[in-house]
Amino acid sequence: MTTCTGCSLLCEDIELVLKTGAISEAKNLCRKGQGHFQALFTERTKPMIDGKEVTLDQAIAKAAEILKNARTPLLYGWSNSTLEAQTVGINLAKKIGAFIDDTSSFCEGLLMERILNGKIPTCTLDDVRNFADTSVFWGTDPSNSHPRHLSRFSYYPRGEKRQKSYEEERTCVVVDVRKSATAHLCSNYYFRVPPDGDAEFLESILTVLDGKIPKTGDKKRLIELGTILKKTEFGVIFPGPGMIYSMQDKMDLFEELVARLNEITTFKVIPMVGHYNMRGFNQLMLGQTGFINSVSFRGGAAGAATTHGPEQGVALAAKSSDAALIIGSDPLSALPFGTARALAHIPLIAIDPRRSLTTDAAQVVIPSALSGLEAGGTALRMDGTRISFEPITESERLSDEQILTRIMEAI
Amino acid sequence: MVGAMEIYMLLPKTNCKKCGLPTCMAFAVGLLGREKKIDECPPLIEEKKYEAKLKKLHEVMAPLENASETGLIIHPEKCFGCGNCVVACPVNVAAEPTRCAVGLGPEGDKVILRVQDGVVLANNLKECRRFGPNKILCNACTATCPSKAIEFV
Amino acid sequence: MSVELKIVCFEDIFQYESGEKSRFSDEYRQLSAVILLDKQDMASLGVKDGDKVLVENEISKIVVAAKTTDDEPHAGLAFMINSVWSNQLLRDDLCNASVPRFKGITARVAPSQEEVTQISEIVQRLRA
Known part of the structure; x- marks a missing residue:
């Protein structure tokens, strides 16, 4: 069995048969996972310095030199690395007094912070399968982003207390700005919100929960939604990027809604984490620094004060750093123009199994093993469940953890 | 997906009963349910004037031929x-x-x-x-x- | 002729799969460099499916293919799949909660005779 590292569901029931040059058979792997593992055979990276192929040792030595000479280095990526690699990464950041941040500062961080600090109640996906009778997908389209979410946990499987499952016992609600694939599956309870309309929608739910008539929106349908929520025995809300970007600084309002729902019945929240181990990085960082992301260790190790805030997040840090190590991420492609452009103008060290816009622009490229296939380790699923996996094929490429350890030794 | 009416329009519409069914419409339904085959309609196969219809019928029926026994x-x-x-x-x-x-x-x-x-x-x-x-x-x-x-x- | 639109980004499994295999393929560009428009906005612009449109705001500009959505009416609102193309239009100044406004792209859309922006062109702009 193989664990798929294609998204934060970390499906463990994958059976792969590998032959030279291709995956010859993949059982239970969804289309997204299939694409993820095919990356093993397309556009693999090679050790490079300034666009010329070098030995791995040379690339690692050059990476160490760049980081050593940098005044304000940034270490970015992390959500596609194992807990073991992240631990070394945080130690490296401490050692060289770097900024360290992951993809969550652009995305789920706002919610994850509240979950990990216990301000918003959460549960495991196995609890969802066993007990949940209402799932609310808010600003997320799991059919596209986490294809097996509905089949493994939230809608179609039978669970301990949900033997009649989707036919009789489960209701799914979708709140989104567009009628996504998931919204089509739950079309009876699809609520369309205008862009940036999530806060107003949320206030309307609070109003109907108090037994009053909402001022805006489709009153009849909102009252119907209120009834579904009140009748729920065990409800789970899955907020995705759409909801979080729309709510932004009004996240307290969401906290209030969850608290209000819990006065009536049981409601939990699981953030729709994208990358396979974003939650792992956030949890490690919280344990070590008190913050889930966007930290600077400037001032060196030896218990020096850590700072945290927007200045330490990648959007601003990219503009104040003089070198960056990017691991398992393609920020030149995935981040906004201004941030991507700032990164493209400083010396970059890219650690990645395959070619990307970032590896193309990097001064140093270090090829890494693909987690789940060529390297083992541990990661935290979106619900915090710890999943360990072993590699299923031998690779001459080093794991992220080994590469980072060697860079650290060379500094 | 093709419907019975669309198939019917491509049949001779003479209700000649040579296929063993009382009407062309019944034959269309039979084709759709895959209980009948196109070559069970003799006029359509034999008479030159239905050549264009026959060709079109094969086209619209092609996706159905890949369907399994359950449809x-x-x-x-x-x-x-x-x-x-x-x-x-x-x-x-x-x-x-x-x-x-x-x-x-x-x-x-x-x-x-x-x-x-x-x-x-x-x-x-x-x-x-x-x-x-x-x-x-x-x-x-x-x-x-x-x-x-x-x-x- | 041009219209001012809000653009919301979303994830698509086929485009994602393609991007996992290669960020530099023609297939990935064809799946990514697309803007989904409401019928009414297509009509105001006088474009049909596959026609090229210039999408421009204060951050950058790109040429992508226009496509009609089959969603319920949403004139004034357009959709793009998350990709390096949509990210060219994204601001990175932060709101109070210090996240970028991914969902808040506003841009002017107009018919264009130019070809779809190539990834090599985007890379050049990032490095310029």
Whole structure:
């Protein structure tokens, strides 16, 4: 069995048969996972310095030199690395007094912070399968982003207390700005919100929960939604990027809604984490620094004060750093123009199994093993469940953890 | 997907009964249900004036020829590989109560639907509840598909 | 002729799969460099499916293919799949909660005779 590292569901029931040059058979792997593992055979990276192929040792030595000479280095990526690699990464950041941040500062961080600090109640996906009778997908389209979410946990499987499952016992609600694939599956309870309309929608739910008539929106349908929520025995809300970007600084309002729902019945929240181990990085960082992301260790190790805030997040840090190590991420492609452009103008060290816009622009490229296939380790699923996996094929490429350890030794 | 009326329009519409059915419309329904074959209509095959209609009929019937005995058609290019149908199919659930029933991929070979290489694949269609004399119109796999990758004709 | 639109980004499994295999393929560009428009906006612009449109705001500009959505009416609102193309239009100044406004792209859309922006062109702009 193989664990798929294609998204934060970390499906463990994958059976792969590998032959030279291709995956010859993949059982239970969804289309997204299939694409993820095919990356093993397309556009693999090679050790490079300034666009010329070098030995791995040379690339690692050059990476160490760049980081050593940098005044304000940034270490970015992390959500596609194992807990073991992240631990070394945080130690490296401490050692060289770097900024360290992951993809969550652009995305789920706002919610994850509240979950990990216990301000918003959460549960495991196995609890969802066993007990949940209402799932609310808010600003997320799991059919596209986490294809097996509905089949493994939230809608179609039978669970301990949900033997009649989707036919009789489960209701799914979708709140989104567009009628996504998931919204089509739950079309009876699809609520369309205008862009940036999530806060107003949320206030309307609070109003109907108090037994009053909402001022805006489709009153009849909102009252119907209120009834579904009140009748729920065990409800789970899955907020995705759409909801979080729309709510932004009004996240307290969401906290209030969850608290209000819990006065009536049981409601939990699981953030729709994208990358396979974003939650792992956030949890490690919280344990070590008190913050889930966007930290600077400037001032060196030896218990020096850590700072945290927007200045330490990648959007601003990219503009104040003089070198960056990017691991398992393609920020030149995935981040906004201004941030991507700032990164493209400083010396970059890219650690990645395959070619990307970032590896193309990097001064140093270090090829890494693909987690789940060529390297083992541990990661935290979106619900915090710890999943360990072993590699299923031998690779001459080093794991992220080994590469980072060697860079650290060379500094 | 083609309907009975569309097929009827491509038949001779003479109700000659040579196919063994009372009307051309009945023959169209028979074609759609795959109980009849195009070459069971002698005029259509033999008479030159129906040549264009015959050609068109073969075209519209082509997708149906790929359909299984139960009328199940899979469009792998549309499939997400999400496994909703694998978990929802009552035959799968009965065959693998500790796997498909609880959201996991199947282990054995008794199931009808499984995900292979990122897309759904059908086997053992004789087990499908839409098959045989006691068939019922189960639609668990099509109703749970996010992308209309499975349909019944 | 041009219209001012809000653009919301979303994830698509086929485009994602393609991007996992290669960020530099023609297939990935064809799946990514697309803007989904409401019928009414297509009509105001006088474009049909596959026609090229210039999408421009204060951050950058790109040429992508226009496509009609089959969603319920949403004139004034357009959709793009998350990709390096949509990210060219994204601001990176932060709101109070210090996240970028991913969902808040506003841009002017107009018919264009130019070809779809190539990834090599985007890379050049990032490095310029």
